[in-house]
Amino acid sequence: KNQVEQSPQSLIILEGKNCTLQCNYTVSPFSNLRWYKQDTGRGPVSLTIMTFSENTKSNGRYTATLDADTKQSSLHITASQLSDSASYICVVSESYGGSQGNLIFGKGTKLSVKP
Amino acid sequence: ETGVTQTPRHLVMGMTNKKSLKCEQHLGHNAMYWYKQSAKKPLELMFVYSLEERVENNSVPSRFSPECPNSSHLFLHLHTLQPEDSALYLCASSQDVKGGNTEAFFGQGTRLTVV
Numbered sequence: 001k002n003q004v005e006q007s008p009q010s011l012i013i014l015e016g017k018n019c020t021l022q023c024n025y026t027v028s029p030f031s032n033l034r035w036y037k038q039d040t041g042r043g044p045v046s047l048t049i050m051t052f053s054e055n056t057k058s059n060g061r062y063t064a065t066l067d068a069d070t071k072q073s074s075l076h077i078t079a080s081q082l083s084d085s086a087s088y089i090c091v092v093s094e095s096y097g098g099s100q101g102n103l104i105f106g107k108g109t110k111l112s113v114k115p
Numbered sequence: 116e117t118g119v120t121q122t123p124r125h126l127v128m129g130m131t132n133k134k135s136l137k138c139e140q141h142l143g144h145n146a147m148y149w150y151k152q153s154a155k156k157p158l159e160l161m162f163v164y165s166l167e168e169r170v171e172n173n174s175v176p177s178r179f180s181p182e183c184p185n186s187s188h189l190f191l192h193l194h195t196l197q198p199e200d201s202a203l204y205l206c207a208s209s210q211d212v213k214g215g216n217t218e219a220f221f222g223q224g225t226r227l228t229v230v
Contacts, residue, residue, distance in 0.1 A: 043117065043121075043205050045221070089158075103219065105158040107156065107157050
């Protein structure tokens with residue numbers, strides 16, 4: 001069964017600190033992996049997207065990594081800010097005849113950044 | 116602002132009421148989606164429309180009825196809901212349903228409470 005598991009479920013860090021969120025998946029065949037940020041009560045917004053051949057991708061203070069062999073991804077947040085407080089959702093897309101297929105969502109990691 | 120607008124943002128309805136959720140996208144996309152997000156659960160895909168034609172219906176109860184009059188608008192008609200239907204309902208759009216690394220853009224969501 002295709003699944004996406006995220007850890008930790010929740011995380012509290014102090015402003016200015018770094019943190020790393022994990023995503024493990026069993027989706028096959030694999031097309032791509034995205035990280036979304038979802039502020040409370042709002043819709044998710046895409047941070048990064050990675051395909052099979054990409055190992056790392058950055059978007060400002062966010063850096064995502066992908067190990068397609070072990071089916072693991074991480075999202076590293078550098079020098080956290082209060083505005084980083086949100087849920088971070090890992091989304092893996094099945095491959096469908098060489099194109100993107102169904103999206104499999106993780107439950108998300110709820111990050112709280114404290115002053 | 117992702118280009119996908121949902122109204123209303125909040126809705127409280129009784130179990131005997133009939134209401135509708137509205138979604139509008141200004142991105143020129145061909146595909147639109149309804150998702151349900153319950154507490155501590157991954158996003159659940161409800162319906163998929165491609166070029167105004169429903170292409171997927173994930174065993175959603177008939178008390179939820181989608182309508183897509185054109186490629187820019189999507190509705191979710193609600194009637195005789197149950198308290199367990201209380202959730203955040205998210206609309207999304209993408210260029211196409213399947214193809215390359217097409218990204219889903221989400222609206223802000225409608226927070227629905229059934230009393």
